[in-house]
Amino acid sequence: MSSSLSTVLLIARREYLERVRTKGFLIATLLIPAVMGALTWGSATLASRAKTTSHVAVVASDTVFAHDLKQQLGSSAQDAMQVDLVEPTTASRARLDEQLQDKHSTLAGYLWVTSPATAGALPHFTYKARSAGDISTKTALEDAISAVLLRERLSERGLSHAEIDQLTEKVTVDTSASGNTKAAFIAAYTMFFLMYMVIMLYAMNTARSIIEEKTSRVFEVMLATIKPEQMLAGKILGVGGVGLTQVGIWMGAAYAYSTFGIMASGGHVLIGLTQVLYFIAYFLFAFFLYSSIAAALGAMTNSEQELQQLNMFLVMPLAFCMVMVFAIIREPNSRLAEIVSLIPFCSPLLMNFRLSLTQVPAWQVGLSFVLMTLTIAVILWISARIYRVGILMYGKKPSLPEILRWLKYS
Amino acid sequence: MAIVELQNIRKVYDKKVAVEGLSLSIEPGTMFGLLGPNGSGKTSTIRMMIGMTVPDSGTVKLFGQPFTRDQLKRVGYLPEERGLYKKMKVLEQLVFMGQLHGLEASLAEKRALAWCERMEITEAIPKKVEELSKGMQQKIQFIAALLHEPELVIMDEPFSGLDPVNAQLLMDTLLQLRGEGKAVVFSTHRMDQVEKLCDAIAIVYRGKLVLEGQTREVKSRYPRNRVQAVFQGDDSFLRHEGVASANNYAGIAEIALRSPEFAQPLLVEAIARGTQFTRFEVIEPTLEEIFIESVKKTPEYAAAGGRIDV
Structure with a gap:
């Protein structure tokens, strides 16, 4: 055996x-x-760099909205974007288009904000990107726009800044x-x-x-x-x-x-x-x-x-x-x-x-x-x-x- | 005591009868040739000898005892289909085979090296098997079967595929083993090899034993009625009344006589007719002729439609 x-x-x-x-x-x-x-x-490493850092331009006639959006995109919890504010003229559109073609420019795209015809209606947003596949920038823009619009409307209803902050505070679910x-x-x-x-x-x-x-x-x-x-x-x-x-x-x-x-x-x-x-x-x-x-x-x-x-x-x-x-x-x-x-x-x-x-x-x-x-x-x-x-x-x-x-x- | 004793063994694969009622015994110190055409049951018989397949009926005894797997440590086997691990180095392979037979690694290595020298393949020792020629692989297989110094050596078609020089080397080695008192059994369909090598033979045909015995004794059963003649000139003596059949290969004739007494009158008459002989030899029939003759007598030969399929 x-x-x-x-x-x-x-x-x-x-x-x-x-x-x-x-x-x-x-x-x-x-x-x-x-x-x-x-x-x-x-x-x-990717997760630690999860903040969106793209460089975009915002073209809007409403300067208050433009500044708020810049604020939101540049220094919120998710985003650290570089935002240029541009006056809406025909010349600026041509210049931005040119920049998007330029290989040396860091511009990822520009957001064109058309003010609403009637007061109280939503503005119209057009985003032209360098890369059609750049989802993260698009998502960041959408989130930021929603946040800014929400804050604007809340303040129109007479809420203070502190109250708005309190209301829009981000909820996290603890799964630890x-x-x-x-x-x-x-x-x-x-x-x-x-x-x-x-x-x-x-x-x-x-x-x-x-x-x-x-x-x-x-x-x-x-x-x-x-x-x-x-x-x-x-x-x-x-x-x-x-x-x-x-x-x-x-x-x-x-x-x-x-x-x-x-x-x-x-x-x-x-x-x-x-x-x-x-x-x-x-x-x-x-x-x-x-x-x-x-x-x-x-x-x-x-x-x-x-x-x-x-x-x-x-x-x-x-x-x-x-x-x-x-x-x-x-x-x-x-x-x-x-x-x-x-x-x-x-x-x-x-x-x-x-x-x-x-x-x-x-x-x-x-x-x-x-x-x-x-x-x-x-x-x-x-x-x-x-x-x-x-x-x-x-x-x-x-x-x-x-x-x-x-x-x-x- | 017989080293191998088969009694009335029978093996059937599905519908094909491979071996039927075969009995034979092999004594120590014998070179035993198992002869037969391809598919006659040689390999099946050998496989039953070493328990690789179990006979359906009949008994197998090795070394005087009923077969047990323990006995295999005393048997060396060279299969018909050669097989080695291609990726292994020659020495590793031989040591592994030796260990399978129960040798210590160090002893197996020592013997393997000695055998490689004896078989003139020392340059192959560090190589992988797949790098070697077929003949060399065959020699390695041969060594693997002998490393554990078996008392019984069983080789299935050991000389097939070898050149004459190496075939001779193998034959000499087998003769030495027999000289050391070991029993050597090998199968072949090449009758010319058997004639000078084997002490005893068995001829199988279609699974049945046709003939068995000491080579000399078997041959002596047949009369000296063959003539080999090398001649020039008139060939009319080939049609002499005493000639049963004759083949003339351009001046070299192989003649079968009706009986041995016709030899002298045939020579006298041929010389009288002016035939010039450089050789005229009266001999026993060759094993090949005995083989063909004995196969032709079997009922299986008729059943097979007169084919021997050598």
Whole structure:
């Protein structure tokens, strides 16, 4: 028994070393955390520079309104824009148009305010921008105009400045108790896709390496000394070990980023230690589940092309999870979310997704572990049988009745 | 004690009968040739010998004991389809194979290096398998099968794809192994290789054993009724009453006689007619001829419509 275990470990070691030594592994392992870091740092920097700083011109005959607008755009909570005030003449329009064409000018656009024909009606606003895609400046202008008009009307109704300030004070909803919603959403989503990617990557890796051994006929040499079950076990352990190494490094990096405050927002750690551990645990379950399916697929086929036709068996459950994400994100604790996240093929993606969004009752997590373990045992049993017969078969792809017959061979 | 003993083994794949009622035994210190045309059941028989497939009926004994996987540590196997991990370096690969057979890494490495020297491929040691020629890969596979010093060496078509020099190197090595008291079993469809190499042979055809025995004894069962003649001039002696059949390849004739006694009268008459001989040799039939002859006697041959598919 111990010699059979050492054989499995020997095979696992070979599979592991062969993969870890490739340049591809090194690049992917280091590149993903680097990209992750760059993205979080980038979005953090962008967020800190969230104030609109464009340079615009306001053309209005109503100078009071123009000054108020300049005040609002130049020094409000959201905006720090540079505003030029221009008299509405035909010459000034031509000059502004010219400036917009000029590459050296910083002018982002100009706002043309046409006073209303009747008193009390809204003025007409036309904005001509250098870039049609400059949404943030347009939004800032709209917000500022609304604010200024509101203040004007309130003061016309006889309210004092202090009263107006009080009335228009911006309301903020404090979400710090559950962390920054937007950031949490992005983090959960990133984890979801990372999980999707590694499951697919490593399951296909297992299938491909079986096909490779089949086409190079290595297993014939191997089978002369060891059992197919040992080979399969060694292979899955080896490939799984590589996956664990990579995921471990990635999660370590994510945790480090998170705790060193880059991802931390509002005092909340987005990817905590528990989430890192859950991710790793669910990755392991997912890997064993999907790679045992992939092993059977690999043993059934003779080439990667044939594998492509069968890999829908791997993709379909994962695609189902993808669809379910949208339902879960709104109500992570709905009955639907609870049920789909307990389906063993979906737990690694969906339960883990729920865990990164909300508090999931411990019994559900435990149940998902139990269900996955049972499913893995069943699938591994079937796969080992298909594998044992399949790797010695060449030529045509087996039909379903043939595969069922393989299961009966002892 | 027989090293390999197959008793009445049978294997059916779906509807095709691969091996039927085959029995044979192989003694230690024997070079044993398993002969037969392609698809005759050689590989299936070998796979059952090493438990890669289990016979549907019949028993397999190795080293005098019913087959168990533990015995495989004492067996070296070279499969028909060569396979090595392409991305692995030669030495790593050999050490890995040795470890699979239960050797310590250090011992496996020591032996691998010695074998590489013996097989004249030392320059390949640091290279990856995919960088090597096919012949070199085959030698590495050969070494991998022998690293753990097996008592029984089983090789499926060991010489296919090798040039004559390397084939000879392999044959010499196999002869040395036999000299050390090991049993060597190999399959081939090349009869000329077997004749000088094997102590004992078995011929299989369509899954059945057609002939088995010591090579010399098998050959002695057949009369010395073959003549090889190299001649010039008149060839009318080929139509002598004692000639059963004759092939004349432009002055080199292969003649089958009705019986060995016709040899002398044939020579006398040919010389009388003025034929000039540089060679006239009365010999036993070659293994190839014995093979074809014995296959032709089987009912399967008739069933197959007179095809041997060599």
